[in-house]
Amino acid sequence: MYSEQKIITRLEAAKKVLGWVPERHSIAEVEAFSAKMKKLEYNDPNHPSVIRILRDPTLQEQRFIRNEIQMCACDADYFLTRYAYIRDEKNVIRRFEWRIPQKAAYYVIQDMEANNRSIEIQWLKGRQLGVSTIIELLVTHRCLFGYGINAVTASIDVDKSAKMAGMMFLAIDQCPWWLKPTEDQRKVGKLVSFMNQCSISIQSGNQMSGIARGSTPTVIHLSEIADFTNAADLIEASLFRAVHPSPKVFLNLESTGNSNMGWWAETWRFNKSNWHLGKSRLRPVFLPWYMGVDIYPMPTWLHDHPIQKGWRPIAETVAHINKCNAYTRNTPLLTEILGKDWTLPVKQALYWECNYLEHKAKRIEKKWLQEMPADDYEALQSRQEKVFPYEVLTRIDLEREREYDVYAIVGEGIEDKFYPMDTEINYARPRIPITWNGKGKTYRWTLIPLDIQDIENVDALKWNHKLLVYRYPEVGKKYSIGIDTGGGGGLDRTVISVDEVNEGMEPDIQVAEIASDQISAAESYAFAMAVCSWYDAWMTACEQIRKPGDICQLQMKQMGWPTSRIHKFVRYDGKKVQKAKATKLGWYTTSWSRPLLLSMFIAAVENGWYKPNSKFLHGELDNFEARQTDSGLTKMEHADGKHDDRLFAAAISYFIAHDLEKMIERSKRRYNAPTDKRPELVLEYPVMNAVPFTQVWGNRYPGHMIRG
Numbered sequence: 210m211y212s213e214q215k216i217i218t219r220l221e222a223a224k225k226v227l228g229w230v231p232e233r234h235s236i237a238e239v240e241a242f243s244a245k246m247k248k249l250e251y252n253d254p255n256h257p258s259v260i261r262i263l264r265d266p267t268l269q270e271q272r273f274i275r276n277e278i279q280m281c282a283c284d285a286d287y288f289l290t291r292y293a294y295i296r297d298e299k300n301v302i303r304r305f306e307w308r309i310p311q312k313a314a315y316y317v318i319q320d321m322e323a324n325n326r327s328i329e330i331q332w333l334k335g336r337q338l339g340v341s342t343i344i345e346l347l348v349t350h351r352c353l354f355g356y357g358i359n360a361v362t363a364s365i366d367v368d369k370s371a372k373m374a375g376m377m378f379l380a381i382d383q384c385p386w387w388l389k390p391t392e393d394q395r396k397v398g399k400l401v402s403f404m405n406q407c408s409i410s411i412q413s414g415n416q417m418s419g420i421a422r423g424s425t426p427t428v429i430h431l432s433e434i435a436d437f438t439n440a441a442d443l444i445e446a447s448l449f450r451a452v453h454p455s456p457k458v459f460l461n462l463e464s465t466g467n468s469n470m471g472w473w474a475e476t477w478r479f480n481k482s483n484w485h486l487g488k489s490r491l492r493p494v495f496l497p498w499y500m501g502v503d504i505y506p507m508p509t510w511l512h513d514h515p516i517q518k519g520w521r522p523i524a525e526t527v528a529h530i531n532k533c534n535a536y537t538r539n540t541p542l543l544t545e546i547l548g549k550d551w552t553l554p555v556k557q558a559l560y561w562e563c564n565y566l567e568h569k570a571k572r573i574e575k576k577w578l579q580e581m582p583a584d585d586y587e588a589l590q591s592r593q594e595k596v597f598p599y600e601v602l603t604r605i606d607l608e609r610e611r612e613y614d615v616y617a618i619v620g621e622g623i624e625d626k627f628y629p630m631d632t633e634i635n636y637a638r639p640r641i642p643i644t645w646n647g648k649g650k651t652y653r654w655t656l657i658p659l660d661i662q663d664i665e666n667v668d669a670l671k672w673n674h675k676l677l678v679y680r681y682p683e684v685g686k687k688y689s690i691g692i693d694t695g696g697g698g699g700l701d702r703t704v705i706s707v708d709e710v711n712e713g714m715e716p717d718i719q720v721a722e723i724a725s726d727q728i729s730a731a732e733s734y735a736f737a738m739a740v741c742s743w744y745d746a747w748m749t750a751c752e753q754i755r756k757p758g759d760i761c762q763l764q765m766k767q768m769g770w771p772t773s774r775i776h777k778f779v780r781y782d783g784k785k786v787q788k789a790k791a792t793k794l795g796w797y798t799t800s801w802s803r804p805l806l807l808s809m810f811i812a813a814v815e816n817g818w819y820k821p822n823s824k825f826l827h828g829e830l831d832n833f834e835a836r837q838t839d840s841g842l843t844k845m846e847h848a849d850g851k852h853d854d855r856l857f858a859a860a861i862s863y864f865i866a867h868d869l870e871k872m873i874e875r876s877k878r879r880y881n882a883p884t885d886k887r888p889e890l891v892l893e894y895p896v897m898n899a900v901p902f903t904q905v906w907g908n909r910y911p912g913h914m915i916r917g
Contacts, residue, residue, distance in 0.1 A: 210285045210350075211315070212323035219283035231279040236304070239291045242273055243385055250386075260386055274387050281388065282354035285347060286315075293346050294383035295376065298337070298504055302379070305346065310338035310500040313546050317494050318347070327454035331480055331491040332463035333588055335498030336580050344430045344461045345376040351428050351459060352407040353381070353389050360428035361448075363412040365436045373432055374411040377401070414443060425451055429460045435467035435474070445472070454490070462491065466579055466588035470849045474589045481585070482668065494542070495585040499533055499557050505581075506560040516559055526562040528603040529553075532583035574599055591848045593834035601815050602831050610822045615661055616641070616676040618723070620654030622735025627674050627728070635660040645742040647769015654739040665824050672825065674725035676740070679822040680709060680718065688720070688744040691796075691861030692737050692751040693854050694758045697729025701756070704858035705733075705740050706826075708819075710747065710866045717813070717863055719822045720744075724855055730757040734764035741770065750776035750865045752857065755798040762795050776865040781805065786869065796861045807845055809867070810860035819863050829856045 210219060224230045234242075246266075253259040266274060281288040293305040307315075314332070321328045334340050345362065352358050362377070364370040381389065381401065390403040402408035410426075414437035429452065434440055444462070452460060464473055476491070483489035498505055506514070522530065533553045537543040544551070561581060568577035575590065578599065582588035595602075617629040620643070638658035645652045656676065664671045682688070687710040695701040707721035721744070723736060741749055749770070751758030766772065777791035798806070813819035814830065821827055832851040835843050847853035 210283060210322075212319040214323055216284045220279075223279045223283060227275065227279065231276045231283065233280060233284075233287060234273075234277070234291070236291060239277070242270075246270070246385065246387060266387070277388055278354070281350070285350050288350050288354070289343075289346055292384055292388060293349075293380050295342055295346070296379060298507075302383070308339045308501070308503055309546060310334070310340065310496050311343040313496060313500060313542060314340055314343055314494070316542060316546070317492070321492065322456070325456050327456060327458045327460075329454065329458060329460040329491050330462070331477060331493050332461060332496065333477055333493065333585055334463060334465060334496040335501065335582060335588070336465060337504060338496055338498070338501050340463055340496065341373060341430075341432050342376055344463065345373060346380055347459070348409065348428055348430050349377045349380045352403065352409055353384065355407055356405050358407040358428055359426045360407070360409040360430075361412060361426045362409060362430045363414055363432070365414045365433040367413045367415075369433065370411050370413040371397070373430075374409075377409060414438070414440070427452070427455075427458050431462050433464050434462055435464040435471065437472070440472035449490070460491075466582065466585075466590060469589045469591045477585065477589065493585075495540075495588065497533065497536065497543075497583060498581040499553060499583075500543075500547075502554075502557070505557060510560065511556055514559065514563060516555060520555075520559065522558055522562055523566075524607060525565060525600050525603045526558055528606060529561055529565075529583055530558055532587070536584040569599075591832070591834055593836050593848065595831070596811060596833045596835050596845050597814065597830050602827065604817075605814070605821055605827055605830065608820065609824070609827065610679045613677050613679045613822070615659045615664060616656040616678060617659055617674075618654055618676055618736055618739050619657060620735070620739065621652050622732075622738070623654070624732065627725075629657055629659055633659045633661055641743075643739050643743045645738060645768065648767075650769075652738065652742075652768060654735075654742075656739075656743070667825065667828065670726075672724065674723065674728055674736075676721060676723045677823060678721050680720035682744045686710075687747040687866075689717075689748045689862045689866040690737075690741055690744065690746045690750075691858040691863075691865070692733065692749065692758060692761060693858040693861065694730035694733045694751065694756045694761050695726065695728065695854060697725075697727055697732065699726050702726045702852060702854040703728040703730070703733045703736075704854045705737055706855065706858035706862045707740060707744055707746075708859070708862045708866065716818045716820045717866065718820045719826065719859060722823045722826065722855065722858075724825065730760050733758075733761045734768070737761055738765055738768055738770065741765070741774075746774060748776055748865050749774055750794075750796040750861050752861060753778075753793075753795045753797045755857070758795060776868075781868070788869075796865070798857075806857075806860050806864050810856075810863050813863055813867075819859075821859065823855065826855045826859055829853050 210216060220230055249262045249264060250260050251263065253261050277291075281292065289305050290307070291304075294302055295305050296302050317330065318328055321330070332340055332344075348360050348362060352360055362370070362374060364373045378397070378401070381392075390405040390407070392401065393404050394400060394402045394408075399411050400408065414431070414434065426448075429448065431444065431448075434444070437443060452458060466474070468474055477493055480489040480491045480493040484492055530553045534551070537547055537551050538549065564581070565574060565577055568574040575595065578587055579590045582590075617627070617633070619628055635658040640658065641656035643654040643656065659675065661671050661675070663669055664675070689708050689710050691704075691706045691708075693702075693704045695703040697703065702724045703726075704722070704724045706719065709718045709720045711717055721740065723740065728736060737749075737751075740746075749765075751762040751765075753759050753762070762775065766775075772794060775794045776796060777788040778793040778795060778797050779786055779788055779791045796802075796806070810819070814821070821830065829847065829852060832848040833845060833853060833856060834848050835845050838844050847856075
């Protein structure tokens, strides 16, 4: 009833019953016939809600009615475009017309039906794209023209469920009496059933019992699932156990993002990773906001916000445009609908920017990004406040160096399990030898150049224990290295982050990074020594409390790494800060030192004194959140299910290079006061930038006739 192939098959079946093939009538023909039949109607005086007709339909009219019933049953699009009515964004009741995002959703449904699949879909979407409307109409269509269908719809609470069900009741009530089956029961907002043994039950996500528990539905529509308080029990343990996949099933779960955690987000990530492998039940489909070209923006908004000549989007808007373009061009469904050369229209870019700036001024820009996402990653943002503002993350992403080389480190102390596969090695590029002479012994390592496709895919783990080199060592440059060790069991990561240390107007630059969830603290020393030796590190530090970095640092000292090149940990709140008398080496994360480390690093990143180059570090900055503890304090840490190991290694590397530096010196260099003669003072009264009434209204402004 959705795909062309299935429609033809159903029409052929109808022909065997009718003796003739049902035909499509135009909207004008349907309207004319409906108006003609409407004239025959009157209300029974004894039963005002019952419709009677003045006479029985003629044979010709009966044939038209039978044709329409069969056409609607065979072709859902025919029903939608001829007989379905909706309440539009202006609250006007009108005949249904396809919108672009609805057409995209319908294409997915057509494809699944054509391949005889069980139609079970997870819809992640922007606001007001009409997805709920089209699904509710298709649920209505199934129950009007099917037999023995048990349908269930639900939203987050009773009121929203009733509102969603109102779409169905409107479509049913607007349907002519001669087309739809007779109702045998109706409870507004709760239930509607028909004489064809089809029924629609309206439930809600905040109910105590599982959705559809005790019944066997085949048609399901659940909305706003991200807000369900107990989705795992309501859906996973109840609904999914009652619904058995088959071509007759029509199951749609849809919602905006609202959070990066919980059943909805976790289900999305699993489906996205496994659908193409045939290992997930639900097909994940993301529909971005910009598909709603008819409402984003509305004509009135565009009239009130005309595109100024020479308008140039801000950096955040440019980044958003690039995300929209990239997602569209890498998504076949969107490319088919919008075109392979599509780019975000100027009017939509302006609309996004104006609203973003307004939300930013109110400090709620995160809400805007979540409801108007460019991709599914933005749609599933955390509810917690991000530490780094969107504009800072955008600047970092635009400025980071995207061309870098990848190496594997082999040599003394490095186990065979960390050696690269032959298929990864780039034999056309030279290998780089590294040596370190310490305590009468020479240690040797080799950097093997690699050629790895899709290395920046975080989930693919191709970056594991690979050295990413953004800048090679240079004679005369100073380098600091922060080391944050991990357990090596596939959970937390061992990270070695290398910075080029600069002074004055030049920022520190991340020049290399290696991260691994397989390198343990006990194995990390060999990697650390190889990297420190290659860059001839001026200052290093291993984290000593938060992670077991003491074993790495101890092994480095036993291999002859000078203690003069290891950060000396001191208290910074004494009368004198004397590093010469420090007894602790490395970095110690304590209740007072952690905020000190992070605040200095955050200030450096936000003010441009530290330039991250790693896309993976950028991702950790994006997922770094500020949370309120039970005691009312603010704690900064990674989002649930994310990591911050790269961030801490980078923070250590930056801090140990500048811990005793006067921060005011760098800030002062941003503005150099002129040394020549100062400009003359302008001794004039200030003039407000006010616009007079006449400039807006002309000579006939309101009240122009009033005098004196």
